[in-house]
Amino acid sequence: MVVExxxxxxxxxxxxxxxxxxxxxxxxxxxxxxQAGKPAVWGMLNFYYGDPILKAMDIEVVxxxxxxxxxxxxxxxxxxxxxxxxxxxxxxxxxxxxxTLGYASRMMKELKGQIPPEAPIGGMPKPxxxxxxxxxxDARYKWFQxxxxxxxxxxxxxxxxxxxxxxxxxxxxxDRMVKLGVKHLRDFVAFVEGMVGKKMDWDKLDKTADLMIExxxxxxxxxxxxxxxxxxxxxxDFWSAMPAALFLAGDLEDSLRLYQxxxxxxxxxxxxxxxxxxxxxxxxxxxxxxxxxxLAFFDKLAERGWNFVIESVGYHPPIPxxxxxxxxxxxxxxxxxLQFLVGYYEDARKQNVLGGTTAYPYLKYAREWKCDxxxxxxxxxxxxxxxxxxxxxDMLMEKLKVPSLSIxxxxxxxxxxxxxxxxxxxxxxxxTMEHYRKMRKQAGFNW
Amino acid sequence: xSDRNKGLSKARExxxxxxxxxxxxxxxxxxxIGYPCVYVPLEMLTALxxxxxxxxxxxxxxxxxxxxxxxxxxxxxxxxxxxxxxxxKNDFLDGMVTIHSSDPQEKTARVWExxxxxxxxxxxxxxxxxxxxxxxxxxxxxxxxxxxxxxxxGKKLSKDKLEAAxxxxxxxxxxxxxxxxxxxxxxPRISGTEIVQVVKALTSLPVVEGNDLLTETISEVKxxxxxxxxxxxxxxxxxxxxxxxxxxxVFEAKANVVMNESCGGIRAYRAGVKFTADPLExxxxxxxxxxxxARTFRQATLGETRKDYARDLQSRFGYLKGIIxxxxxxxxxxxxxxxxxxxxxEMPSLKDYFNSLGIPSTYIEYDYTTxxxxxxxxxxxxxxxTIS
Numbered sequence: 001m002v003v004e005x006x007x008x009x010x011x012x013x014x015x016x017x018x019x020x021x022x023x024x025x026x027x028x029x030x031x032x033x034x035q036a037g038k039p040a041v042w043g044m045l046n047f048y049y050g051d052p053i054l055k056a057m058d059i060e061v062v063x064x065x066x067x068x069x070x071x072x073x074x075x076x077x078x079x080x081x082x083x084x085x086x087x088x089x090x091x092x093x094x095x096x097x098x099x100t101l102g103y104a105s106r107m108m109k110e111l112k113g114q115i116p117p118e119a120p121i122g123g124m125p126k127p128x129x130x131x132x133x134x135x136x137x138d139a140r141y142k143w144f145q146x147x148x149x150x151x152x153x154x155x156x157x158x159x160x161x162x163x164x165x166x167x168x169x170x171x172x173x174x175d176r177m178v179k180l181g182v183k184h185l186r187d188f189v190a191f192v193e194g195m196v197g198k199k200m201d202w203d204k205l206d207k208t209a210d211l212m213i214e215x216x217x218x219x220x221x222x223x224x225x226x227x228x229x230x231x232x233x234x235x236x237d238f239w240s241a242m243p244a245a246l247f248l249a250g251d252l253e254d255s256l257r258l259y260q261x262x263x264x265x266x267x268x269x270x271x272x273x274x275x276x277x278x279x280x281x282x283x284x285x286x287x288x289x290x291x292x293x294x295l296a297f298f299d300k301l302a303e304r305g306w307n308f309v310i311e312s313v314g315y316h317p318p319i320p321x322x323x324x325x326x327x328x329x330x331x332x333x334x335x336x337x338l339q340f341l342v343g344y345y346e347d348a349r350k351q352n353v354l355g356g357t358t359a360y361p362y363l364k365y366a367r368e369w370k371c372d373x374x375x376x377x378x379x380x381x382x383x384x385x386x387x388x389x390x391x392x393x394d395m396l397m398e399k400l401k402v403p404s405l406s407i408x409x410x411x412x413x414x415x416x417x418x419x420x421x422x423x424x425x426x427x428x429x430x431x432t433m434e435h436y437r438k439m440r441k442q443a444g445f446n447w
Numbered sequence: 448x449s450d451r452n453k454g455l456s457k458a459r460e461x462x463x464x465x466x467x468x469x470x471x472x473x474x475x476x477x478x479x480i481g482y483p484c485v486y487v488p489l490e491m492l493t494a495l496x497x498x499x500x501x502x503x504x505x506x507x508x509x510x511x512x513x514x515x516x517x518x519x520x521x522x523x524x525x526x527x528x529x530x531x532x533x534x535x536k537n538d539f540l541d542g543m544v545t546i547h548s549s550d551p552q553e554k555t556a557r558v559w560e561x562x563x564x565x566x567x568x569x570x571x572x573x574x575x576x577x578x579x580x581x582x583x584x585x586x587x588x589x590x591x592x593x594x595x596x597x598x599x600x601g602k603k604l605s606k607d608k609l610e611a612a613x614x615x616x617x618x619x620x621x622x623x624x625x626x627x628x629x630x631x632x633x634x635p636r637i638s639g640t641e642i643v644q645v646v647k648a649l650t651s652l653p654v655v656e657g658n659d660l661l662t663e664t665i666s667e668v669k670x671x672x673x674x675x676x677x678x679x680x681x682x683x684x685x686x687x688x689x690x691x692x693x694x695x696x697v698f699e700a701k702a703n704v705v706m707n708e709s710c711g712g713i714r715a716y717r718a719g720v721k722f723t724a725d726p727l728e729x730x731x732x733x734x735x736x737x738x739x740x741a742r743t744f745r746q747a748t749l750g751e752t753r754k755d756y757a758r759d760l761q762s763r764f765g766y767l768k769g770i771i772x773x774x775x776x777x778x779x780x781x782x783x784x785x786x787x788x789x790x791x792x793e794m795p796s797l798k799d800y801f802n803s804l805g806i807p808s809t810y811i812e813y814d815y816t817t818x819x820x821x822x823x824x825x826x827x828x829x830x831x832x833t834i835s
Binding site for chain 1: 514515516517518520521522547549550551553554555556557558560561568569570572574575576578580581583584587591594595741742744746750751752753754755756759783785786788789791792793794795796798799810812
């Protein structure tokens with residue numbers, strides 16, 4: 001059941017709106033591109049690896065994961081979920097993937113390749129090819145392979161090495177990852193050239209890579225500002241703004257300017273002690289993706305003084321690194337992408353936290369963003385994003401005495417999330433957070 | 448009457464108490480290293496005189512300890528594996544080697560390493576494609592594995608020893624294939640349940656002992672007069688893992704399971720490791736290319752710029768065509784362990800492939816608990832009725 005529209009308690013950033021509009025525009029652009037005979041591609045979130053190559057080749061890219069969230073938020077997803085179910089896909093598969101599979105089935109089987117008229121924000125046109133990714137979960141390459149049932153379009157699966165924390169420090173490991181990445185991307189460039197029938201403009205790729213890195217640096221700085229008390233920017237704004245950096249959705253020069261505007265607005269709020277909610281009583285980290293279909297839930301929590309000040313690492317930009325001396329754009333892209341995966345490894349190893357890419361950063365976040373609690377949102381249909389959460393909860397309590405509240409739900413299927421039940425847990429959890437504030441003080445922590 | 452210490456009876460005993468032999472070997476001074484997935488190159492352990500021991504789950508054991516480390520909606524086999532480890536059921540292990548063969552394997556490896564304290568723990572990363580650069584990267588991963596094993600044992604992994612180990616493991620693969628030859632007849636001379644016992648026993652024994660067990664078993668089966676009864680259907684089971692006799696017996700109550708295409712059956716034994724100048728190259732090629740698990744992304748032509756669904760299906764499932772013909776299979780069951788995404792995504796396409804071959808098939812899901820057996824039985828019986 002969806003939470004009824006409530007009073008909007010969260011003080012949203014003005015600068016978020018034009019940024020979000022640019023993201024939404026990418027769908028319309030992809031439709032226009034197809035109508036104008038230009039290529040459009042369906043891409044999987046790949047953590048900066050393949051996107052700059054497509055951007056430099058002037059290929060419009062839409063992201064079915066992001067579209068799945070849009071379909072969920074607009075209420076359009078259910079018919080596609082039902083259709084995927086009827087096609088024989090198990091219902092416990094990733095909700096985004098089922099949405100896309102149902103969508104593709106409807107588009108190709110019923111509408112002979114035309115965009116379904118009910119599809120939100122213009123829909124996704126039939127792609128020239130699919131770019132999948134091995135990063136983070138199995139679904140994100142198996143799902144595009146499964147689309148072969150509906151569309152005879154080729155798939156390029158992007159490799160994404162993921163080392164263990166200790167293993168990463170074996171001599172030569174990083175260099176071998178870079179070697180794999182550069183060779184793989186070089187072949188990907190050749191594949192894309194073959195698909196679109198034109199050669200890569202390497203100068204343009206060079207510039208695109210730089211812009212991508214700069215966009216993400218500014219976005220990183222925006223999020224650093226959220227350490228302030230009261231926190232000037234809520235997770236709602238983070239989620240609205242993230243696709244422009246994470247998926248590189250929209251024009252990168254526009255995105256850079258808009259993130260710079262956002263930085264200014266957030267900085268102004270910090271200077272004037274303006275928070276993202278009227279009365280910040282509790283600062284929380286939100287773990288994993290939100291229930292897109294029930295976002296008004298956060299306004300209810302904001303009324304109680306809950307400010308969400310940071311989110312899962314999987315959606316945050318990599319820790320900035322200087323890549324200006326790396327002349328090969330493919331190597332620069334590879335290293336930037338690897339930084340997302342291994343950027344926290346040195347710290348994690350020092351602290352002997354072996355839980356992997358997605359687990360350690362919560363400790364850093366809770367400590368530096370001074371969180372009173374963690375709201376964990378295990379996603380029934382996104383296991384990869386949820387597997388580490390019990391471990392994270394254990395670790396936050398053991399190392400920092402930060403308690404967690406776990407509320408199961410889903411990114412797409414609204415039937416799996418019960419906002420009333422979740423809100424009923426808020427008051428007792430406030431008592432828990434108060435208790436552990438005292439415990440942390442006794443243990444010598446500074447928040 | 449069969450000898451309890453040989454062949455099928457021995458396999459059954461080991462199956463019922465897998466850790467027993469490992470404990471004996473440990474007491475005799477051997478090092479035992481656990482592995483949760485057939486993608487771990489066991490040859491490298493054998494070559495260093497380490498006994499590989501597969502850390503399986505146990506569907507009869509309720510998961511309790513793993514609840515604090517893994518969510519409920521997660522691969523139930525890995526939850527069960529970790530649960531057994533956290534309960535100390537594998538306390539004889541000197542270490543663990545884990546591999547990125549699927550997302551649950553990778554995620555569980557992190558948790559496993561964090562919640563246990565073995566003297567040795569290693570994680571092997573594994574690419575998803577069979578592209579040349581992926582193969583080269585995987586080979587480098589095996590080289591890192593070699594380095595850590597050498598540091599752990601204080602021994603050098605020589606080429607001669609590795610080649611000898613490859614030879615022994617290849618012999619095991621040949622013997623398992625020979626065992627499966629015995630299911631070609633009608634009725635089959637060995638049941639699917641018996642094979643599950645043999646294969647699971649193999650994964651808890653040193654390779655040489657396993658080969659002896661296989662040799663005895665093959666001889667016994669060839670010479671016995673009383674084998675499985677002929678049933679109405681000859682089934683192929685396609686699954687990630689089918690390593691429990693209770694599950695197998697659900698199918699075998701009314702059918703002959705002549706092929707268990709899972710890592711509790713033939714999957715890890717269908718091919719052999721090639722001898723290459725650098726043995727790691729042969730190993731990398733075998734483990735990345737030859738094991739036909741849904742986790743690997745395959746396509747008709749590497750980097751293809753055109754796609755044809757029929758050719759795509761052939762590249763992913765083509766190996767099943769020969770099996771269906773040679774084993775005279777007349778029904779296929781796609782058995783999905785809940786939350787196993789690589790296999791779950793395959794279901795409609797594999798059904799398309801079976802349809803193209805004229806083989807009736809059904810998709811059945813279970814959650815790796817004994818509570819799932821009754822509904823599983825109902826589904827199986829319904830399917831068998833439709834094909835009888």
